[in-house]
Amino acid sequence: MSHRRECLPVDDRYSDGRGGTAAKRAALIIHTLADVAAAFLGLWIVFYLLDANQGNVFVQFVKSVADSLAWWARDIFTMDTEGLRVALNYGLPAAIYLLVGHLIAGRVRRL
Numbered sequence: 001m002s003h004r005r006e007c008l009p010v011d012d013r014y015s016d017g018r019g020g021t022a023a024k025r026a027a028l029i030i031h032t033l034a035d036v037a038a039a040f041l042g043l044w045i046v047f048y049l050l051d052a053n054q055g056n057v058f059v060q061f062v063k064s065v066a067d068s069l070a071w072w073a074r075d076i077f078t079m080d081t082e083g084l085r086v087a088l089n090y091g092l093p094a095a096i097y098l099l100v101g102h103l104i105a106g107r108v109r110r111l
Contacts, residue, residue, distance in 0.1 A: 027109035034101020040065045041094035048086045066090055069097070 044066035052059045067074075070093040077088040 023108055023111040027105040030101055030108060031105040034097050034105070037069050037097040037101070038094040041069055041090045041097070045087050045090050045094075049083050069093060 040062060044062050047059055047062060054060070070090050073089055073093045075089065076092065077085055079085050
């Protein structure tokens, strides 16, 4: 019994060797980076609202990453309610990263 494997023509310039195109792979990376950025921002909002221990190393790490991602949106919203201020000032960048990252990933995927 002979097992023949049918070979289909593949344009190696656009293939990553695993059945996906380079554009799809790039789109996945962009999509994932946007999701991770939004996750750090969202996690910091949750930590802040739940009054997480600011002395904890993990909480400090999440806060420093969130601060790095949201530096441009710092104090866009100034209000008396501290929890709402943090939610808006970190939530806006999270929403923008998700929206822009997913839009770019969708465009790249279609290349």
